[in-house]
Amino acid sequence: MAQKSDIEWTDATWNPVTGCTKVGPGCDNCYAERFAERWRGISGHPYEQGFDLTLWPSRLKQPVLWKKPRMIFVNSMSDLFHKDIDRTFIDAVFDAMEQADWHVYQVLTKRSSLMRNYVRKRYHGGPVPRHIWLGVSVEDAAHASRIEHLKQINSDARFISFEPLLGPVGNVDLHGVAWAIVGGESGPRARPMDESWVRQIRDMCGRDDVAFFFKQWGGARPKSGGRLLDGEEWNGFPWQIVPEPIIRALQPEDA
Template sequence: MSDKSAIEWTDSTWNPVTGCTQVSPGCDHCYALTFAERFRGVPNHPYEQGFDLKLHPNRLELPLKWKKPRMIFVNSMSDLFHKDIPDEYIHSVFQTMVKADWHIFQVLTKRSARLARLGPQLPWAPNIWAGVSVEQDFYRWRIDHLRQVPATVRFVSAEPLLGPLDNLNLEGIHWLISGGESGYGHRPCDPDWVRSLRDQCSNTGVAFFHKQWGGRNPKSGGRLLDGRTWDEMPTPRMLVTS
C-alpha cells in the first residue's frame, strides 16, 4: 500500500489483501505479480509469501488514519472479489469505507460475477465506486454484471487494452479508463482502439480518462492522445443524468 500513488487516476492505494491468481489475458503480465515475486522468501518482507493470497486484518482501519480526503484505489495488489476471500472479510473492508466517508474508494475487479452476486448485500455508500476490468471484447459481459451493482459511480478499466472494444453498451456507466500495457513482453495498444473508446464516451456522456500508452515502463509511451491528455472524472451532472 502507499500513502501516495503514481497511478494517474487515484491518490493512494490501500491493500487489506495482497496476492491473486490469473483469470484472463489482462493478467498475463501482471505488474503486481512481478513486483511481489521479487521478494518471495525474503524474511519479514511484506511480500515474503510472494503473490500468494494473504489477508491483512491489521490494515483494515488504515484509511481512517488518513485525515485529508483522497481517492483510494482498493487492492492495487489483489482483487477484493477473489473467490478465496471470505464474504465476512469483504464486509469488513466495506465497513471501513463507509466509516471513512471523507475519502472516495475505487474498487476494481475482474471477478464481476461475484461482484454482482454480493452487490445487494454490501453498503454502497456514495463514496464507494465500483469498477470492472475489460481488456478484450470477449469480456464485455463484465459490464453487464457491473450494471447490477447499486454504486453511485460505476466505471470500466480498459487496461491493459488488448484489442478493440467497439459499440460498448455504456448505459449506467459513468467513467472509462483506457491504457496500454507496460513491462516485460508488453503487448502494443493501437491508437484507434483508444480513439474509439474516447468517441463512445463522448457520444454517451461518460467521462474518459486515458492513463498511458505503456511500454517498457508505464511512462515510456507518455499519455497524449491526439495532442492532449484526457483526464475526465465523473461529475455530479453525469451522475444525475445516468
Template structure:
C-alpha cells in the same frame, strides 16, 4: 500513512488483501505479480510469500486514520472479490469504506459476478454509497460480460478500467456508467495498444456523456509512451464525485 502512488487517476492505494491468481488474458503480464515475486523468500518483507493471496487484517482500519480526504484505490495488489477472500472479510472492508466517508474508494475487480452478487446482497434496498466507486477491469471485447455485471449492481458510481487494453472493444453499451479509464500495458512483455482502439472508446464516451480518462500508451515502462491522445491529455473524472470533507474533529 496512505501509500502514495504514481497511478494518475487516484491519490493513494490501500491493500487489505495482497496476492492473486490469473483469471483471463489481461492478467498474463500482471505488474503486481511481477513486483511481488521479486521478494519471495526475503525474510520479514511484506511480500516474503510472493504473490500468494494473503488477508491483512492489520490494515483494515488504515483509511480511518488518514485525516486528509483522498481518492483511494482499493487492492492495487490483489482482487477483493477473489474466490478465496471470505465474505466476512469483504464485509469488514466495506464497513471501513462506509465509515471513512470523507474519502472516495475505487474498487476494481475481474471477478465482476461475485462483486455484483455481494453488492446487491449488502445493498438490497438502496444503492451503495456514492463515495464507494465500483468497477470492473475489462481487457478486450471477449470480456464484455463484466460490463453487464457492473451495470447490474446496486451502485451509485460505476466505472470500467479498460487496461491493459489488448484488443478492440467494438460497440460499448455505456448505460449507467460514470467513468471509463483506458490504458496500454507496461512491462518487459507489454502487448501494444492500437490508437484506433483508444479513439473508438473515447468517441463513444463523448457521445454518451461518460467521463473518459486516458492513462498511458504503455511500453517497457509505464510512462514510456506518454499519455497524449490526439494532442490532448484526457483527465476526465465522474461529475458525481461527492463533496469530500476531512476527518471530523471529534474523531481525531
C-alpha cells in the same frame, strides 16, 4: 496504506488483501505479481510470501486513521472479490470503507459477477454509498460482459478500467457508467495497443456521456509511449459523482 500513489487516477492505495490468481489475458503480465515475486522469501518483507493470496486484518483500521480525504484505490495488489476470500473479510473491508466515509474508495475487479452478487446482498438491492466506487477491468471484447454485470449494480459511481487494452471492445453501451480509464500495457513483455481501439472507446464515451481518461500508451515502462491521444491529453474525471462533503478537499483549485 501508501501515502501517495504513482497511479494517475488515484491518490493512494490500501491493500487489506495482497496476492491473486489469473483469470484472463489481462492478467498474463500482471505488474503486481511481477513486483511481489521480487521479494519472495525475503524474511520480514511485506511480500515475503510473494504473490500468494494473503489477508491483512491489521490493515483494516488504516483508512479511519487517515484524516485528510483521499481517492483510495482498494487492493491495487489483489482483487477483493477473489473466490477464495471469505465473505466475512469482504464485509470487514466494506465496514471500514463505510466508517471512514470522508474518503472515496475505488474498488476494481475482474470478477464482476461476484462483486455484483455481493453488493446486491449487502445493500439489499439499494444503492451503494456514493463514496464507494465500483469498477471492472476489461481488456477486450471477449470480456465486455463484465460491463453488463457492473451496470446491474445500483450505483451512480460505476467505472471501467480498459487496461491493459489488448484488443477492440466493440460497440458497447456505456450509459450508466460514470468514468472510463484506458491504458496500454507496460513491462518487459508489454503487448502493443492500437490507436483505433482507444479512439473507439473515447468516441463511445462522448456518445454516452462518460468521463474519459487516457492514462498511457505503455511499453517497456509505463511512460515509454507518453499519454497523448491525437495530440492532446484526456483527463476526464466524474466530478458529478463525488459526494459534496468530499469534493472541496479533492478538487484542484482550477478544476
